[in-house]
Amino acid sequence: MILLDGVSKFYAVRGFGRRWILRDTTAVIRPGDRLGILGRNGSGKSTLIRLLGGVEYPSSGAIERRMTVSWPLAHGIGVHSQLTGSDNARFVARIYDLDPEELVEAVDHFAELGSYMDMPVATYSAGMMSRLLLGLSMAMDFDCYLIDEATSVGDHRFIERTQLALETRLRDRAVVMVSHSAVHIRTFCRTAAILHDGYLTFFEDLDEAIATYEAL
Amino acid sequence: MSGASRLGDPGGVSRTLRGARLQLRVIQALLLREMQTRFGRNQLGFLWLFLEPLLLAGAIATIRWAFAPTNPYPGIPIFVFALVGYLPYFTFRAIVSRAPGTLQANMTLLYHQQIKLLDVVLARHALEFAAIITIMALIVFGVAVWADLLPNSIPILLVGLVLLFLFAHGLGLCAAAAAAASEIAERLIHPLVYLSLPLSGALIPLHSLDPSIRAVLLWNPQAHIHEMVREGFFGHLLPSYFDIGYVVFWVGIVNLLGLAALRAVRPRLEF
Numbered sequence: 001m002i003l004l005d006g007v008s009k010f011y012a013v014r015g016f017g018r019r020w021i022l023r024d025t026t027a028v029i030r031p032g033d034r035l036g037i038l039g040r041n042g043s044g045k046s047t048l049i050r051l052l053g054g055v056e057y058p059s060s061g062a063i064e065r066r067m068t069v070s071w072p073l074a075h076g077i078g079v080h081s082q083l084t085g086s087d088n089a090r091f092v093a094r095i096y097d098l099d100p101e102e103l104v105e106a107v108d109h110f111a112e113l114g115s116y117m118d119m120p121v122a123t124y125s126a127g128m129m130s131r132l133l134l135g136l137s138m139a140m141d142f143d144c145y146l147i148d149e150a151t152s153v154g155d156h157r158f159i160e161r162t163q164l165a166l167e168t169r170l171r172d173r174a175v176v177m178v179s180h181s182a183v184h185i186r187t188f189c190r191t192a193a194i195l196h197d198g199y200l201t202f203f204e205d206l207d208e209a210i211a212t213y214e215a216l
Numbered sequence: 217m218s219g220a221s222r223l224g225d226p227g228g229v230s231r232t233l234r235g236a237r238l239q240l241r242v243i244q245a246l247l248l249r250e251m252q253t254r255f256g257r258n259q260l261g262f263l264w265l266f267l268e269p270l271l272l273a274g275a276i277a278t279i280r281w282a283f284a285p286t287n288p289y290p291g292i293p294i295f296v297f298a299l300v301g302y303l304p305y306f307t308f309r310a311i312v313s314r315a316p317g318t319l320q321a322n323m324t325l326l327y328h329q330q331i332k333l334l335d336v337v338l339a340r341h342a343l344e345f346a347a348i349i350t351i352m353a354l355i356v357f358g359v360a361v362w363a364d365l366l367p368n369s370i371p372i373l374l375v376g377l378v379l380l381f382l383f384a385h386g387l388g389l390c391a392a393a394a395a396a397a398s399e400i401a402e403r404l405i406h407p408l409v410y411l412s413l414p415l416s417g418a419l420i421p422l423h424s425l426d427p428s429i430r431a432v433l434l435w436n437p438q439a440h441i442h443e444m445v446r447e448g449f450f451g452h453l454l455p456s457y458f459d460i461g462y463v464v465f466w467v468g469i470v471n472l473l474g475l476a477a478l479r480a481v482r483p484r485l486e487f
Binding site for chain 2: 011047050053054055056057069071072076077078080082083087091092094095096097
């Protein structure tokens with residue numbers, strides 16, 4: 001479970017006072033949840049996912065993680081652009097106390113990057129980057145995966161592979177995905193919430209959430 | 217605490233030990249990564265870490281020799297003297313003035329919860345320390361062969377360098393935290409580090425100074441450290457003035473301050 005207890009987050013913006021990302025929000029993310037969070041550009045989706053991942057701290061309130069949570073998977077984040085895909089995998093393996101070569105193999109198998117595994121990440125296309133990031137995290141065992149929209153870029157074949165993994169091996173794992181695109185959310189999520197003006201509104205029904213979001 | 221009583225969480229000493237093992241693993245991984253990104257995968261680049269300060273110290277020693285060819289310190293080759301004075305200062309400067317940049321350049325690492333702010337800085341500093349120890353060993357070896365001058369006391373030399381490292385590390389933590397909290401502080405760090413050079417005693421042995429000026433410089437723990445390093449190298453060829461207790465006291469102060477400042481600034485970091 002991830003518990004958000006009266007969480008507020010704002011940034012001080014010069015001349016504009018406070019820009020609110022979250023206002024006094026209380027919520028629960030349970031094991032096995034497939035939650036999509038919709039929000040327009042600049043609504044604070046990425047900040048929200050960083051808060052969930054413990055990268056950024058709330059301005060007030062508390063976030064408690066009672067399950068293991070992946071790092072926020074977003075384009076170019078958590079990997080080093082000058083290092084190769086393999087070296088990045090080895091680094092992540094060492095950090096999380098896994099066998100480096102086993103992880104390299106697992107990522108290679110899932111992401112199908114071929115010879116690009118030995119090329120610097122800076123040379124990767126957006127799709128390859130998302131394959132590396134998802135490959136890395138899905139080869140590891142987290143109770144909850146945090147996915148930022150950029151990562152959902154991938155070709156049809158890769159999206160199917162990811163869906164298959166989420167429906168089989170990772171069936172009881174939670175996924176929280178933020179996106180501005182209803183299509184992404186529909187592909188991976190079962191419930192949805194909308195982040196707008198610092199308010200996080202939850203919907204049980206995906207279609208209702210998407211309709212509300214599109215009417216904003 | 218309710219957290220410690222949860223199943224599978226032994227608490228107490230074993231918890232601390234587990235944390236220490238985790239931190240050690242993280243720092244090892246960061247060191248490896250730092251070396252890979254800084255020097256690429258070819259081993260020649262690795263050599264640069266050692267050559268860079270050696271060349272700089274050598275150049276300054278040469279300039280000094282060109283302007284004042286008469287040797288004020290009998291029995292001590294001026295080149296060696298300059299090297300032994302400047303090298304620790306270079307390391308000090310490298311650690312303190314680069315610490316804010318280290319933090320900013322590695323913010324994305326903080327996406328991994330295992331990696332703490334301190335680990336990032338510690339890994340970088342450990343590398344700088346490894347460099348200065350290696351260069352010092354090279355200098356000791358070189359001087360022994362060519363100038364037939366053996367260091368007076370390797371333990372004193374080593375303790376001096378370790379204290380220098382710890383002092384610079386603590387100040388580096390303070391600098392990194394200050395730069396993260398305020399833009400003005402960030403801009404002040406470079407000039408302050410440069411201004412500290414004349415007060416550091418890196419250039420001039422305290423023995424050659426007027427006692428009243430010497431007393432002023434001895435307020436600066438850095439001056440004690442440079443005196444220690446010279447004592448370790450030259451011994452009674454050059455009388456030295458230092459108080460280890462005083463240095464240890466200041467090392468403790470700046471490190472505690474640095475850790476507290478880093479902790480205070482962490483929740484305010486924006487990504």
